[in-house]
Amino acid sequence: MLADIFEEPMKRGVLKYGLKGYQLIPIDGPLPFEDQSFDAVWCNSAIEHVTVPRSELRSISSAEFKRRAEKHQKVFAKEIARVGKRYFVQTPYLHFVLEAHSWLPLVHYFSHVTRYRLSKWTKRFWVKQWSADFMAYSKRRFKAHFPTATGLLDEKVAGMTKSIIAYKK
Incomplete structure (x- = not known):
């Protein structure tokens, strides 16, 4: 899975490398993931x-x-x-x-x-x-x-x- 603040590069990465998906993350603050996820x-x-x-x-x-x-x-x-x-x-x-x-x-x-x-x-x-x-x-x-x-x-x-x-x- 990819995570970034920019969506377009992640879309290309998922298509190019066959990844399961991506997560758009906020520019500021905590990451929206559990500890050690x-x-x-x-x-x-x-x-x-x-x-x-x-x-x-x-x-x-x-x-x-x-x-x-x-x-x-x-x-x-x-x-x-x-x-x-x-x-x-x-x-x-x-x-x-x-x-x-x-x-x-x-x-x-x-x-x-x-x-x-x-x-x-x-x-x-x-x-x-x-x-x-x-x-x-x-x-x-x-x-x-x-x-x-x-x-x-x-x-x-x-x-x-x-x-x-x-x-x-």
């Missing part, structure tokens, strides 16, 4: 986007974005651990030189307001279209959000950590 939860490059609604990106301060993003990401991480007997959660690493969503160096260190303005400006000419709706993880914060993880892994490129993975066997 999934054998495994796979979350790949998504948790960093669990921040604020895109409609609020333009008007929110950097401090408020960071506060709300931290709260929502922490809740989402707890929900992943609650509904899955096992889990695999991958996210781009905060301290990798190239920011994964924009392909621009060091963008993830900018304030939310600056990232938002830069994303709007670069849409006119940059090869990678991106949104400033993400808050990247450090290893320390990722570990704190997944205290039940069996392990944490680094995905490396050219000897540098590109993304981090929390998993529970």
